[in-house]
Amino acid sequence: MSGNSTDVIVIGGGTGGYSTALRAAHLGLGVTLVERDLVGGTCLHRGCVPSKAMLHAAELVDGVAEARERWGVKATLDSVDWSALVATRDDIVSRNHKGVEGQLSAAGVTVVRGTATLAGPRTVRVDVPGAGGTELWTARRGLVLATGSRPRTLPGLEPTGEHLVTSDDALFAPGLPRSVLVLGGGAIGVEYASFHRSMGAEVTLVEAAERLLPLEDADVSRQLTRALKKRGITVLTGARLLDAHLTGAPPADAHRSGAGQTGAGQTGAGQTGAGAPGGGVAARVQPARGDAMLITAERLLVAVGRVPVTDGLNLAAAGLTTDERGHVPPADWATLETAVPGVYVVGDLLPPPSLGLAHASFAEGLVVAETLAGLAPRPVDYAAVPRVTYSSPQTASVGLSEAAAKDAGHEVAVNMLPLTATAKGMVHGQGGMVKVVAEPGPDGRVLGVHLVGPHVSEMISESQLAVAWDASPADIAQHIHPHPTLSEAVGETFLTLAGRGLHQHA
Template identity: 35%
Template sequence: MADNAYDVIIIGSGPGGYVTAIRAAQLGLKTAIVEREHLGGICLNWGCIPTKALLRSAEIMDHANHAKSFGLTLDGTMKADVKDVVARSRGVSARLNGGVGFLMKKNKIDVIWGEAKLTKPGEIVVGKPSKPAVEPQHPAPKGTKGEGIYTAKHIIVATGARPRALPGIEPDGKLIWTYFEAMKPEKMPKSLVVMGSGAIGIEFASFYRSMGVDVTVVELMKNVMPVEDEEISKFARKALEKRGLNILTEAKVTKVDKAANAITAHIEDKSGKVTQITADHLISAVGVQGNIENLGLETLGVKTDRGCIVIDGYGKTNVPGIYAIGDVAGPPMLAHKAEHEGVICIEKIAGVPGVHPMDHRKIPGCTYCNPQVASVGLTEAKAKEQGHDIRVGRYQFNANGKAIALGEDNGMIKVIFDKKTGELLGAHMVGAEVTELIQGFVVAMNLETTEEDLMHTIFPHPTLSEMMKESVLDAYGRVLNA
């Protein structure tokens, strides 16, 4: 095989791309990955990982501010050094960025540095990287290939997504921020307006509130985190408002006036009344859109819909030999969905027996605000809408010994079962560490576990996980500790 010829070329080295490349190499396929900005993609460098580092700093700040409730006294005032907080976050990303490079070498995957364009099925041209959306652009790692023509029988597009901008409220990097700027402030603002209450918006709202910033969240829909179960959303809203967040739902930012060092957001409620809020910055968190431009998709006739590439259950597009995975292939736009989607795609290509399309009902969602929110499967409303006769179980954190001992007793777990079959249809949580707990229910759903299986599972004591079993017992009138 020629030096520039491969079995598989993957465009994009985010979680979907690099995991797919590793699985391809494990299956004996000659593999290359193309990257134009930074190994690890947005998730590792500017998304999932560095935001969690920021939120960890916020969590410690929250605990310190309530040290007296734990019988502890801190000398002096707890202050956040914004430069050090940001530096720690960037350091975490840098460490993992280097780890991806190591994994590419370990698995003998060629890294091609540049910007790829599909010229025909089985061929790409890699040119110099255009100016990136994110600064600074990482230099090409040692040992990478560069510009040229490369061929592969299978080409997988994994180019991810970028922040969506609303007309007239476009981010400018100074007063109107996306998550890129919000992640590395030069100084801590005194006030913020956050436009959008999805995972990105609420996580940044939570972080900045912990740092003492006056935060107003504006959400178009009826509830914050509108994809979540309504009961969980309402619980989370009360907890967030108790922490001092100002939350406006069924409202929209219609206009933003800019001054030298501040913005004034014009906010219209459902009745049409307009109010104005002045703040240091506005964070635009109204979603993301797939990076489908300048790839040559139109030339080859690859079908797209609403800014994403259309695929089947195995990542195949309508053009033979071209595939897509991750954010660029549509929602839910989550790193773990991208990884699993990529593994399904490459195993199908390699002819691995027993490969099944992804079941989107079993993809967990997590929001790392304070309190955390996590869910999988159908909400109560969706379950009813689909015609299920359901049983619903609930369990409050304030009845759990471990939660009380941790001083984290504000939370709730909710489970939804099909009354006839005992099938677990959905699980929804709000409270401390629920992003770690949710996987127990994901495994249960994947194994088609019934309520009886869960009731007969022994959970360790004292743990937060005990609440998972209690919520199941509650659905069947058998709760023990409430």
């Protein structure tokens, strides 16, 4: 067994891991990054990047229907060439992957391909596949755990990769199904429901909580649910899955999600490679009211959350334990150092208030790397981390919901403005809203901002600064928003709270 030492060992090459490695290397530390699969992790290869590529394609499909039905552009959709769509998605992923590998190489990070097992607080045994054997690595300054998460599965519902899938393999299942049952109404489930509806599938979205996106503001949930139903998606909240099983080809008269409904992007055009060849899933769902329903679909997508990956890591060898949900909690949230000195944790291994979001992982990686380099970075402000759902319409939020602000003891002033109150909102014609939760008065702190509508993922950063910097409505109201844009709806909402409303009055 060969022995090696370095300043920092990072286990896991996802967003949290490779950002830690890059920043530490840029600060002059020797870094070894151990990754058993591909650097970039779930976000780059199975989640954020490929899913957003597919959602962009879905937006283009919806645009054809909008052009024809709303703008008089006599466009038709002949078909969706699944193989071409997949090739473009994979090219985007590949180029990003090569970019990350190139950055790690240029920074001098040593990337070891293999499976890591802890042999001590700062000692790692790496099993290298093939003839690589086993390497033993020791970290002089610190060990960083960044092994990420995997989709949560349900007993008796093991993924097949075709008719029963998770968010990790839904994009890589063969062809476009004609009907989909999505289990889970969080961000991931909503995004996949939106994508499949745009691509012509009949979709049912089942959520056990009383509303979609249950962690978001209630008005966000209401607006989104209304929009998804308008698109022809059947939404069942307060519903639970009783059981499900694989079937043969679904009968023609079986209940299918959204059957007979037409939404944006539904052209009836054929799809190259569409439809899972024979078979599907039959599920019994208990809605909030009434009798249990039998729902059949070509594909069941389980999107009920994710669980931390620590299998085989041998945390006990380093003196580490997990909490009841499998997370590795830090002893110090300012530095993300665990109870074992010199061992740090980033990304999906962290419990709340960490959010399990890629952009939060980047920030965590910066904090840990700078701490290891002897700097004193500012801790991650989790209250100011934006949350985005890339469905159609999108949602974007930062800070506290109205209910959470009241629960925290704040007296609140709330203002809502529909996007259609602006000229650009009318142009897009998708509805949506801006909602601001603040302390009363022009100089009260902005506590939360919540957006629903087209492209709001690109609009939330201004509000992030408002929340993070404890700005007031008066602070934001003095800044001029361009006209006509969707962003001026944000400006108008703050103007009203500051007592200066132009088109809206408190």
